[in-house]
Amino acid sequence: MNQMTSRRSGGRAARRASRAAPLDDTLRPVRPGMEGGTLNVLTPAQIEKIHAAALEALDQIGLADAPQSGIDYMTAAGATLGGDGRLRFPRALVEDTLARANRGITLHGRDPAHDLRLSGTRVHYGTAGAAVHMVDIEGKQYRDSTLQDLHDAARIAETLENIHFLQRPMVARDIEDTCEMEVNSVYACCAGTTKHVGTSFSDPAHAREGIRLLHMIAGGEGAWRDRPFVSNSNCFVVPPMKFATESCQVMEACIEGGMPVLLLSAGMAGATAPSTVAGAIVQAVAECLAGLVYVNAVSPGHPAIFGTWPFGLDLRTGAMTGGSGEQALLSAGCAQMHRFYDLPGGAVGGIADSKLPDMQAGWEAMCSNVMAGLSGLNMVYEAAGMHASLLGFCHESLILGDDMIGQALRCVRGIEVDDETLALDQMREVCLGGPGHYLGTAATLGRMQADHVYPSLGDRTSPKEWAENGKPDLVDKARARKEAILATPSAARFNPMLDAEIRKAFKIHLPM
Template identity: 40%
Template sequence: MAAPKAKRSGRKGRVAQRAEKPALDPCPPGQPGGAYKPLTRVELERIYYTALDLLEKLGIGEVPDRLQTDLLAVGAKENGKGRILFPPQLVEQAIDQAAKTFVLHGRDQTRSIEVGGNRVYFGTGGAAVQTLDLHSGHYRPSTLQDLHDFTRLQDVLPNVSWFTRCCVATDVVETFDLDVNTVYALLKNTTKPTATSFTLAEHVAPIVEMLDIAAGGPGEFAKRPFMKAHISPMISPMRYGEDAVDVVYACIEHNIPISCITAAQAGATAPATLAGFLAQSLAETLASLVMVHSIQPGFPMVFSNWPLVIDLRTGAFSGGSGETAVLNAASAQLSNWLGLPSGVACSMTDAKAIDAQYGMEKGLTSIAAALAGGNLIYESSGMTASLLGVSFEAFVLDDEMHSHTYRALRGIEVTDENLGFEAICEAVLGEGHFLGGQHTFAAMERDYFYPSLADRDEPRTWADNGAQDAWARARHRAQEILRTHSPSYLSPEQDGQIRDRFNIL
C-alpha cells in the first residue's frame, strides 16, 4: 500500500510561510562567480605584461616625498625625470604578499562578510549630489537627512552587503563636518559593514575617536574595524594624488581597511580601446597596491579597478553601456586571476527615471560583473542619472534584482534527488502532472525565488489592482520601510559622548 501523501497547508498558510525568511534561502549573498570570462588566458597575460611594462618603463609621476622614500626603500627606481619606476619583481612581490581574503566586519558580527576568493557581494558607493525625491518624483539637491534615510532604508535590504554613503549632504558646507556627519549617519542607522571617505588625512584620527565610542572604548575599533575607507590615490593617467596618498597613510596607521579605487575614463583619461584601457587601469591599480605594500605589506586592500566609460560623441559619463559591462567583468577577471580581492562598479544606469532604460542597464551591467566573479560590486544599489542621482525606489528594486542575480549564480544542483527519476515515473504513471507532488513542494521553497515587487499577475488582475508600474510599487515599499524602520544603533550614552565631542547636525 502506498504511503499517504502529506497534507497540504492552505494557500494562506503557504503565502504566510513565504513571507517569513525561508529555512533555506534560495539566493543568499556570497554566491560564487567566475563563470563568465571575457578574456582568454593569453589575453589576460598580454594585458598584465603590458601593465608591468608601463610600470617599469613609464612609471608613476607626482609621487609625494614621503611615499617616494618608502617606494625606493622596497625596490622602486627613479628615472631622473620626476617619475618612479616599478621593476616587475617589486610588483609581483606586492601581489604575492597582498591580503588575498579578509573580513569586512559589521558591528553586528552576523552581518560581517569575507572578501576574496569567488564570493560575490553587492553593495553601494557613489557621491550623488541629487536625490530623486520620494514624494515629488523630481530631483533635488541631496541632504544630510537623505543620507540618514538611505542608511536606514538599506539596513533592512538583505542584498546590500555593505553600505557606503550613496549621496553627499550638500547642505553641510564645512568638509570636516561633512565627514563627521556622514560617519555618524552610518553609525546611527546600520550595523552592517560600512565605508566612508575622508576629505583630508587630518580628519581620520578624530573620526576614529567617534568609531571607538561606537566600538566600546579607546582602541576598540582597531581591534575589529567595521568601517573601511574609499580612497582614490591614483589620478589617471599614471600619477599619484597627494591628498589621497596622505589619507592612505592615516588609514593604515589606524587599521582602517581600504578600497584603493582607480576610476579612469575610456577616451579621456585612458585609451579608448578596451584592451589599452585595461592595461593602463591595471597598471594604475597595481601602483596603488605597491604603495600599500611599501607602507605595510599585506594590509587589507580591495583591488578596486573600476573601468568607467564616456560617450565619445559628447564626453558625457556613460554608466549603463555594454562597454561598461564587459570592461568591469574583464577587470574582475583580471583581479581574480591575480588572486586579489576584486572591486568593480556596475549598475550605474544613465536613466533619470525608474523606467525601461533603468532596468535594462542595471540588469545588463550588474549580472555581467557578478558572473565574472567581482567580489565587491560597488554602485550596485540605488544609483541613477550616471551617478549624479540616487533613488529610494531604486534601492528596493535593485535589492530584488540582486536576488535574481544570486539565484542565477547559484546555478543548478545535479543530484539523484534533483534529477527526479522516481518523481517522473510517479507522475507519468499516476496523475499525469507534477502539481501537488512532494518532489515539487520540496523544490518550491528550496530552488525558487519569489519576488515581491515584480508583477506576475495576468493583465486583468493587474488592471483590477490599479495597473501600477514598478516605480509606484517600489515607492510604496520604500515609504513603508522609512515609516516603520527607525533604528538607533547608538546607545544614549554613546550618542551623548559623540555629540559632546563633535558638531552633529
C-alpha cells in the first residue's frame, strides 16, 4: 500500500511540476496581443451618433487654454481661434487627421520579447495610476507610497506573465523635489522591468531630464529613438473641454524627444463630464480627437495612444466608482470607438473601490477587465493592484491580478470551432466501445495545456485537500510569492558600470 501510495503521489507531483513549468509561446493558451472585439455594447448606429456628436462639440464648443505653441501648431493645421480664446476644429481637419494618424504603433520593451504591437483589437493588460498610498495588508491600513515601493512593483511586474506593461502605478512621495521624483521614477521602473514603461512629467524640463536618462539606459540617443521603451502618460486636457497648458508643453517636449504619447482624457461622469455613459464617451472622444490633431500638427504620424479614460462617479456621494458596472460600460464603449476610428487606444479596467484584496475587489476588477478585453481594447490600464478608487496600490493584489487577467484573457481568446474542437471523433471513440469518459485520452492530454489556463495561486482543491494543506489563504500565498520575487535579483537591473554613470549624472534615491 505504501509503495502504491508513493507511486501515485510521485506521479501527481510530476504532473504538477510539468503543469507549473513555463510553456513554449506556441503552446500558451493566452498571450499578449490576443484579438478581442467580440463584445459590442454599442450598435453601429449608436457609434455613428457618438462620432457625430463629438465632431459637433469640436466644431461648435472647441477647447480652451492651449499654450501659444499649441495654438500656433493647430491653427496652422486648420483649427480656428475664436474671440473667446477657444480653439475650434472643423470636421474636415479632424477627418484629415484621422486619415494620416499612426495606426500601427509598437510600444517597445527594453527586451524585444516584451514589444507590444497596438493595432486592431489586440489586447494588452498592465498597470497605471498615480496612487499616493500603499495598501498594508498585514495591518489593514494605508501608508504613503515610496520610490522603493515603485521599484518593487516593477520587479514584481517583470515576473508576471499576464502583466504586459508597467505604467507607473504610484507616486514616490518620499522625494520632495518634483524633478528628482520624476527622474527617479523612470530609473526605478526601468531598473525593475524590461517591459514597456509608462510615466508622466509635470514640466518640459523634467521630461528632457528623463529623456537624457533614457539615452544613457538605451546606449545613446540613436538607440533610444530606434526603440523608445518608455511612453509619456499625458493628461493633456482638463475636462470639460480645456487643454492642460503645462501638460501640453510637456507633450511637445516628449514628441521632440521621440517618446510615444498616451493622450489621456480623464473626465468624471457627473462632475467634469456628462453623467450619462454616452455623454461621457462623447466628451472623451472629442477631447482625444483634439489631442490627435495637436500631436499630428506637431509631428505627423507620431505614435499616440487614443486614451479615452472617463471614470464613473457615485452621484450620491461624489466618490469615484472605478469598480462599477458603469465603469465597465464606459471602457467597453470607448474600445468600440477606437475600433471605429481604427486607432490604437487605451482605457481603464481592473480598478477596485474596495480597500483591500477581498471579494469586492475581485468582482470589481474582473468585471471591467473582462469587458475591456472582450471589446478589443488595445491597452487595459490599471488592470491590477489598484484599490480605493486609485488612491491605493497593493503588491499582493498585483500578483493576484496576474491570475485574474489570465482568466480574462481566456475569455478574450474565445471558443474555437473546427473539426478537431467539435470532437465527434473523440465522441465515437469514447462512446462506441471505449472507456465511456474522456479522462486520460490522447486528445484530452494533448490539449490540456494549450486550451486551459491554470491559476498560479487560485485554489481549486477539494475542501478535504484544502484542509489537509493547512487551509492556505490566498492573500498569504500572494505575500509569500512577493517575498520570493523580491529576494531574487531583478533581470532588469543595470550593469554596475552603467549604474555608476547614471548615479554620477543624476541624484538617484534608490540604494545600490
